[in-house]
Amino acid sequence: METTILTINNVWMMVCTFLVFFMHMGFAFLESGLTRQKNTINILFKNFFVITTGLLIYCIGGFNLMYPGFEDGDMGILKFAGFGITAPEGGMDFGYADGGYTWWTDFLFQGMFAATAATIVSGAVAERIKLSSFMLFAILYVGLVYPIVGSWKWGGGFLDGLGFYDFAGSTLVHSVGGWAALIGVYMLGARIGKFDDKGKARALPGHNLPLGAAGVLILWLGWFGFNGGSVLSADPTLTSLTLVTTCLAAAAGGVSAAFFASLLYKNYDITMFMNGVLGGLVGITAGADLMSPTDSILIGLFAGILVVLGISFIEKLKLDDPVGAIAVHLICGIWGTLAVGCFGDLASFDQFVTQLAGVGIIGAFCVISSFILLFIVKAITGLRVSEEEEKKGLDLSEHSMEAYADFRLNQL
Amino acid sequence: MKKIEAIIRKSKFEDIRDALHAVEVNFFSYWDVTGIGNEKEGHVYRGITYSTSEIQRRYLSIVVSDSFVDKTIKAIIDSGATDRIGDGKIFVLPVDEAYRIRTGEKGNKSLN
Secondary structure (H helix, E strand, O other): OHHHHHHHHHHHHHHHHHHHHHHHHHHHHHHHHOOOHHHHHHHHHHHHHHHHHHHHHHHHHHHHHHOOOOOOOOOOOOOOOOOOOOOOOOOOOOOOOOOOOOHHHHHHHHHHHHHHHHHHHHHHOOOOEOHHHHHHHHHHHHHHHHHHHHHHHOOOOHHHHHOOOOOOOHHHHHHHHHHHHHHHHHHHOOOOOOEOOOOOEOOOOOOOHHHHHHHHHHHHHHHHHHHHHHHOOOOHHHHHHHHHHHHHHHHHHHHHHHHHHHHHHOOOOHHHHHHHHHHHHHHHHOOOOOOOHHHHHHHHHHHHHHHHHHHHHHHHOOOOOOOOHHHHHHHHHHHHHHHHHHOOOOOOHHHHHHHHHHHHHHHHHHHHHHHHHHHHHHHHHOOEOOHHHHHHOHHHHHHOOOOOOOOOOOOO | OEEEEEEEOHHHHHHHHHHHHHOOOOOOEEEEEEEEEEEEEEEEEOOEEEEEEEEEEEEEEEEEOHHHHHHHHHHHHHHHOOOOOOOEEEEEEEOOOOEOOOOOOEHHHHHO
16 A cells, blocks of 8 residues: 555646646757847757756755755754755655655655756846856756755755755745845846946847746646645645646736736736746745635735736836846745745735745845855856957857757748 | 739739730739838847838739730739728839740740
8 A cells, every 4th residue: 555655646746747847948948948049049048058057956966955854953054965866764664754855856856956056046037147157057056056045945944844845946046046146137237238328228139938927837837846846745635736727826916917918017027927927936935734715815916916016116226137047036936935924824924924034044045155156157157248249149149059050031 | 025023912913824824914023022111011030029121022024015015014903902001012114025945936926
């Protein structure tokens, strides 16, 4: 019986692993679609780099830094369980995780998660960061910052001890990526032509919105695994509830962003619809297993409005985020984490304060470490490509390649 | 022989093509061009309103014998006008000689 339960749970967890892997395709599509044609190869290269290197780094040390085996009640901050991955004794048995999954599945599922944090950064800094700088930063961020923050909660560290709750990573994954995106965008400066002489934001339209739209729908599909797998077993009640709240929040986020933006800007903007769906998904992620359908719809509706306001607020600050990663992942990530204190099973003033503390502590750590890492990277390789390279496009200047070499558009 | 070059609205292409066929102008080439003009097209992207003076048009190149010049021009004007700014322009240029590559015929005979 135990073997059967473990097998069933483990299959579900592997399906979720596939889905989280698939999110990398969603990110690659979304980021290339919302940027200009001349930087497509560069975006794709970064996305490939993040999923491949991210997985390797997680194998070399990330997993053992994130799940170092803190003792109950020792309020752990930093511990490292050694390099490499070796299944522990009993790692394939029912006893390892109450029959939820095997140790190998655990590693791969978490490994797929790890790379997403750096992928969030890749979209925000697109079209002007030097490839070498990005690669260096991504290695350091996925290798050190993400696992250390993760260990504080999911690894059983001090935030877990304090009662901080983040079910699937509104803060641990999305805000961690979002903070780095914010600092990266700030240190890089805007793309040439993004702001005019008077500092007014200009539009630099993405070159392939069908691709971007496919990316968003793929990300939504991936979220079935991202949240569904975070149940850490195929528990029938929790997994099905989690998928319901996840989808309702995505739907509500999309609808509210699309219609709020249409009221505000007097046009129906598909990119706001897309970002709204993602905002809803990020928002529900912290409490997907705690919310009622009504709660999740409210979280999504609010997330959609935050996305629209966030995108325009970030531009008012003269920050240039081509894909809206900061609004979607940072702002909605914070919102989702705080929402655990406002809605659902854990809602209470104390929980809200704990959530706020978690957001603040992790935010401070991510901001400071992003600054330090980017300063180091800047000193080694420099951050930004030259003006000429940027105007020419990173595909030609960094890769000597064109994304659509033979393609001509028959415009109507 | 004259070459008639016309910059037209893409939305008028089918009408103009049919009008040209109606006056027995059956052969011509065209390509899509981008021009700069006074007309501004309004766009909105992620909450930012902007306008571009880059205009998408279609460019026709038609070589006809002298007796066809007037009716070709009339066909384009009659079928291509919307009375709004941006209907396009027609240029008429002299052509020194024309050859059909397959047979080596030249002059008006090579045109149809």
